[in-house]
Amino acid sequence: MSIIVTGAAGFIGSNFVLNWLNNNNEKVIALDKLTYAGNLENLKSVENNPNYAFAQGDIGDSTLLAKLFQEHQPRAIVNFAAESHVDRSIHGPDDFMQTNIIGTYRLLEEVRSFFNTLSDDAKTQFRFLHVSTDEVYGTLSASDPAFKETNQYEPNSPYSASKAASDHLVRAWHHTYGLPVLTTNCSNNYGPYHFPEKLIPLCILKALQGQDLPIYGDGQQIRDWLYVVDHCKGIATVLEKGAIGETYNIGGWNEKANLDVVHTLCDLLDELQPREDGKSYKDQITFVKDRPGHDRRYAIDATKISNELGWKPEETFETGIRKTVQWYLDNQDWVANVQSGEYQHWLNKNYS
Numbered sequence: 001m002s003i004i005v006t007g008a009a010g011f012i013g014s015n016f017v018l019n020w021l022n023n024n025n026e027k028v029i030a031l032d033k034l035t036y037a038g039n040l041e042n043l044k045s046v047e048n049n050p051n052y053a054f055a056q057g058d059i060g061d062s063t064l065l066a067k068l069f070q071e072h073q074p075r076a077i078v079n080f081a082a083e084s085h086v087d088r089s090i091h092g093p094d095d096f097m098q099t100n101i102i103g104t105y106r107l108l109e110e111v112r113s114f115f116n117t118l119s120d121d122a123k124t125q126f127r128f129l130h131v132s133t134d135e136v137y138g139t140l141s142a143s144d145p146a147f148k149e150t151n152q153y154e155p156n157s158p159y160s161a162s163k164a165a166s167d168h169l170v171r172a173w174h175h176t177y178g179l180p181v182l183t184t185n186c187s188n189n190y191g192p193y194h195f196p197e198k199l200i201p202l203c204i205l206k207a208l209q210g211q212d213l214p215i216y217g218d219g220q221q222i223r224d225w226l227y228v229v230d231h232c233k234g235i236a237t238v239l240e241k242g243a244i245g246e247t248y249n250i251g252g253w254n255e256k257a258n259l260d261v262v263h264t265l266c267d268l269l270d271e272l273q274p275r276e277d278g279k280s281y282k283d284q285i286t287f288v289k290d291r292p293g294h295d296r297r298y299a300i301d302a303t304k305i306s307n308e309l310g311w312k313p314e315e316t317f318e319t320g321i322r323k324t325v326q327w328y329l330d331n332q333d334w335v336a337n338v339q340s341g342e343y344q345h346w347l348n349k350n351y352s
């Protein structure tokens with residue numbers, strides 16, 4: 001038996017592969033286009049594992065997909081592949097439409113062709129799990145209840161609109177063609193291998209490099225934060241026990257304002273790697289121009305996955321964020337490798 005994981009060299013995909021190989025004796029075929037966000041360093045520790053294979057390619061490449069499915073006869077596909085950064089989607093939505101919408105469509109079509117070749121028994125085992133985001137539900141006011149699976153989709157950014165479109169395609173391929181799909185909508189992840197364009201790793205690295213910590217607007221935007229390994233375990237749980245055609249929200253029950261998150265990072269860095277001048281990293285906090293269309297609050301109601309499938313996050317924000325900061329301090333080589341020319345170009349573009 002084997003599973004194919006797309007977007008496997010990215011932040012969550014790589015954590016999923018590492019966690020899967022630790023807990024299962026089943027082959028994983030990692031597929032990734034290796035965009036700026038894909039990094040084989042993340043998977044270096046398993047490159048000689050006999051249960052692991054890597055294929056470079058695009059989820060929109062039907063020929064490659066057909067070949068991979070024929071060769072490996074997977075019993076499941078877990079689709080992480082996406083353009084994932086809101087700010088980049090504002091500067092240039094094209095890649096988001098191409099991968100998140102057209103790419104998902106081509107992937108669904110190839111999965112459907114493959115699924116139709118399976119025996120009845122293999123068909124009952126087969127699953128297509130689509131990994132999505134809470135951002136498809138739009139934004140909440142301070143007093144609104146958290147997002148449930150039944151909330152209406154109201155995406156506000158090019159990124160969330162493209163993910164919403166992909167979720168709709170997945171739903172339609174189930175209803176129309178009977179593809180056995182599962183969809184997960186998760187809140188903001190944090191943890192090892194997080195590309196430093198996103199708030200938490202960006203601020204850790206900028207703090208250590210003596211640079212400004214850029215807070216958009218008033219810093220009071222709220223996100224629900226989940227440790228990435230908990231997300232990966234949630235996805236594995238849905239893959240194993242989820243009901244076909246259902247959506248499961250995954251979240252950390254952990255809403256925090258951005259400014260509070262950055263204060264926590266500064267406190268941890270003050271403790272673990274104090275500044276040479278004895279001052280706090282908080283002195284580096286700088287308020288910058290807000291993101292256009294910035295969603296004010298996201299919150300996930302994860303009651304369904306907890307009640308129906310028995311999943312709950314294991315890490316608290318305090319334990320998870322401490323592990324994360326320590327990981328970045330311990331993995332300076334990884335950090336140096338991802339801070340390439342292209343990355344500097346992005347920082348200049350977004351923060352100038």
Ligand code: NAD
Pocket residue numbers: 006007008009010011012013031032033034035036037038039057058059060079080081082083084085099103131132133134163185186187188189190195
């Ligand atoms: P990421 O940007 O770190 O990784 C995405 C990976 O997909 C990269 O390795 C990239 O090379 C690959 N990729 C991009 N286009 C591809 C294509 N056309 N074909 C094959 N591979 C391609 O993103 P992430 O944070 O790991 O997110 C993974 C998934 O989880 C995404 O679908 C995202 O929408 C979703 N998600 C992310 C978060 C979060 O907080 N990061 C939260 C909820 C859901």
Ligand code: TYD
Pocket residue numbers: 085086087188197198199200202214215216217219221222223258291
């Ligand atoms: P981000 O990590 O980009 O995730 P998302 O936009 O998908 O939630 O951003 C998390 C929050 O942090 C979001 O409200 C935007 C804010 N933010 C900043 O204030 N400064 C920054 O430099 C970045 C990248 C994000």
